[in-house]
Amino acid sequence: MNKVLVFDTEGIRSGLCYDLGAAAIDITGEVYDTINLVNGDIFEGRKDLMQTAHYKNKIPKYEKEIKQGIRKVVSFEELKNNFAEFVNKHGIKKAYAHNIPYDYNSLNKTSLYLLGDDFFFPDGLTFYDTNTLTKQVVRDTPSYRKFCEKHNFLTKTGKPQTKAEIVYRYLTNNPDFVEEHTGLADVMIEKEILAYCYRKHKKMNGIYSNKEVCFIADFFYFL
Numbered sequence: 001m002n003k004v005l006v007f008d009t010e011g012i013r014s015g016l017c018y019d020l021g022a023a024a025i026d027i028t029g030e031v032y033d034t035i036n037l038v039n040g041d042i043f044e045g046r047k048d049l050m051q052t053a054h055y056k057n058k059i060p061k062y063e064k065e066i067k068q069g070i071r072k073v074v075s076f077e078e079l080k081n082n083f084a085e086f087v088n089k090h091g092i093k094k095a096y097a098h099n100i101p102y103d104y105n106s107l108n109k110t111s112l113y114l115l116g117d118d119f120f121f122p123d124g125l126t127f128y129d130t131n132t133l134t135k136q137v138v139r140d141t142p143s144y145r146k147f148c149e150k151h152n153f154l155t156k157t158g159k160p161q162t163k164a165e166i167v168y169r170y171l172t173n174n175p176d177f178v179e180e181h182t183g184l185a186d187v188m189i190e191k192e193i194l195a196y197c198y199r200k201h202k203k204m205n206g207i208y209s210n211k212e213v214c215f216i217a218d219f220f221y222f223l
Contacts, residue, residue, distance in 0.1 A: 001026040005087060005095040005125075006194060008186040009103045013052040016113060017106040018042040019062070020079060021183025024090040029195030035086050036184040038062060040073040041114050055181045062182075076114045084122040093124060098164040098190045100129040100208045130194050132206035134162045137197045144170055151175045167193050 003024045010019035017039055024033045042049060043062065050059060065071045074082065087095075097103040104127060107120035138144050139160050147153070147170045148160035155161055165179040168189045179186060197204060 001028075003032060003090045003092055004194075005090075005092045006130075006187050006191045007095060007097050007103060008183045008190060009106045010055065010058075010181065010183055011053070011102075011106045011110075012042070012049050013054065014049070015102075015106050015109045016042055016049065017110045018050065018053065019183040020083065020107070021185070021187045022083065022086065023184070023187050023191055024086070024092060025191050025195075027195060027198040029191050031188075031191070033086070033090060034184060034187070035082060036071060037079045037082060038066065038071050038073045039076045039079055039110065041076045042110070044073060058182060076110060080111060080115070080120060083120075087122050087125065093126060094128060095121070095125045096128045096130050096190070096194055096206075098130045098134075098186075098193065100127055100131070104208065127208040128206040129208050130190055130197070130206065131162055131164075132208075133197045133204045134167055134193060136204050136206070137200050137202050138162070138167060138170070147175075164189050164193060171196055 003026055005022055006025060007020065007022035009017045009021075011017045019039065020035070020037050022035050023031050025031050050056065053059065062071060066073055104121075108118055111120040112118040139162055145160050148166070151169075153161045153166045153169070153175075160166075164186065165177065168179070169175050169177045171192060179189060
């Protein structure tokens, strides 16, 4: 069975990435291999920027796990090379992430900032957004709507939320589940969402074709 990639990043407010997790899986959700890398150029080299991390309360967890050898710190150039080697090793052609514009652009922004190269990914990948797939396959089903209504997981317009954390709560029937918000841990959630979407055998079109680096207004403010 062909392998696909699920990846997730954690970043700072300007969009730069300090954590990358990825897994080579098949469409049943079986995991064949993973990578779990911390970008030392930001995490260790720019501690001032790390204070703007979306989940800066996780910093002590990272520091502890780095000391324990659970997480590996590398330069961003090494991270980029390891990612390309991982993709090539497993013959991967399809890459998935939940709300992929964020993760896709975060890695490209970081590559531009640290390496002067505005495209992080190896050639030959097609990108898909599992958030879009969720909206096509899961969101409008009666059981998902009932679950979201029961636990008040609705948007301001009354639609069921499709955040990975909420969808995983539904899949596990655990409304109290809390996403870890670290790269590889979140990949393990998102690969279950992807596998579930495939099992439903419904038409899906979550392709993401943007190859522009989308800067947000305050990108250079923190650098």
